[in-house]
Amino acid sequence: MTITKEYFVDLQEKYNKVIKLINEDSKLDPENEPYLSKYSARQILVGMKSSIEHLKRNQTPESPDYLKLNAMLGSVYLYLGMVSLDTEEITNGKKNFEKCREVIENYYMKPEVILIAVNMFNQFGIMCSQSEPEESKLYLEKADALYNEFKLSSEEPIDINDLFEANLEIYNTEMAQKNFEKIHTFTLYYLAQVYGLLKDALKSSVYCHITLQRQLEVDEYDPIDWALNSATLSQFFMEKNGFKQARHHLAASSCILEKYEKKLNETTETTETQEALKETFKHRSADVARCWSKYGILLLSKSKERLLSHTEDIEEKCSISSDLSKLELTSDSTVSVDDLQNLEFTGIDLSSHENQITDQFVLTLEDARKVFLNSQKWSLSAQEYYRLDVLASDYIEIVLDQTQLYLNLLFFEDSPENQSKLHKRRVDLxxxxxxxxxxxxxxxxxxxxxxxxxxxxxxxxxxxxxxxxxxxxxxxxxxxxxxxxxxxxxxxxxxxxxxxFRDNTTCSLPDKVPADIEKPFLQAYFHVAALHGRYVTLDKQVQLKNTEACLENYKFVCDYCDKHPKAKELVSMEYGICEEMTLLLPIKIMKLKNEI
CATH class of the missing domain: 1.20.1280 (Monooxygenase)
Structure with a gap:
């Protein structure tokens, strides 16, 4: 049976209505009926499914329209599944994706079907990512494999929209290729999330980088989101000692924001939308500045740890590198050396931003000061947005970062007088x-x-x-x-x-403080005891009073740890000293009393 053009025109009209309902009308749905448009889209899709199945029954696999009808039917099931996921009907969504796979599984490599197939496996992956991340990974890897296999062929993909264009004589291969690449970018993005759920952070970071690189290549990204994602990725790299990669991704963030700022400033008219965009830019630029500041703090801190661990012949004996591509991989690692060597963006010049700060471990006071000054500059820049009167919590966090910056610089300073000055600045802050x-x-x-x-x-x-x-x-x-x-x-x-920690009403301390703060709580008592012993006085009465205060605080640590044995493990060194002092100090107290 030959299918008349009217059938395809009818399907095209319905398809266009579905796309409008899902992409546009759904954004305007009332709060009390959030899925109104998507339910309407589902009704139309169900009708389309019946129509296509009816047309397909009268065709043989050899018929010229058979493959197209198959692809159209697969698309309808795909959209039905996506609507089900959007309306939180997971079981229904899974059934529709299974029907989609059943319809197209023998035609994955056909130009009419490849986009549907990759999209479908992406949706399978999204659907079970939270509950079954390992299964989700298999689906997404299948989508990745299909993309790579089709890329090796000489054929051009056909866009899903074009399948429903009744009057189209030549397929829009450029748009199809663009959507094909876009769908694959989603695959890589979802793989990054799934590897994160599987606690394979390094593999996740590799996929995050590739996703960002692909967005740059096709020039299809939101500058603010892209810059934040790149800056966030840098924080992971530097925690892994990958300062080369961290600096590179921070430089990319700053570069993209710089370009975006120029574009914003080209618009002279003042509208609410424009002002909102500028405010968002200031906010996120402050966030990237904070990331740069944290980069400097961590670089100084890691440099300090490295020097403390290797006091002699550091360049010969220390194997720690600030370049992640030199990381020694284990036999069961999911990443390869090539993966780590390709964590750089191509097609973008970042030298002016990268040259602001080193990516090497610091050895001298002069180098440490350079890192300090740049990090301080970024920190102060972030403070221009995060002001105390507006965003107090963030402001305080930035100040605490600044104190850490001074503390890390202190390690490289040999002069006691200069050390005191740096400490005084921490005190003032x-x-x-x-x-x-x-x-x-x-x-x-x-x-x-x-x-x-x-x-x-x-x-x-x-x-x-x-x-x-x-x-x-x-x-x-x-x-x-x-x-x-x-x-x-x-x-x-x-x-x-x-x-x-005292109760506001009774002023008494709790029997037990929260576990996450138990260590500093006990250390505070330990240090108070030690400080009482450091008063300089010739007055025996004052000496006695201070020694009794020492004993009281040392005894508190012992009693607390004896009552809560797990706490003893947190302050084992301090506990040992406290035990010893509770034995020695009563003798000293008795001696002072006799002298008085």
Missing amino acids: LENVLAKVNSKYYLQYCRQAWFELARTYADILDIKTDKLKETKSRPSPLALTKINNLVEKGILHYSNFINS
């Missing part, structure tokens, strides 16, 4: 925050600030004490007063940290 925020609403951050401040004052105390030991003359009263002031401030901030 933290005390400024504490003076401006309400600890009731920002307790988590205040706790961190109190702990950091106390530790910083203790570090300054160590420097001042060492300096006093080096002087042969008798310390001046002013120098001793400074020592005691440092002790007092250290105790004050550790005490603020401890007291933040």
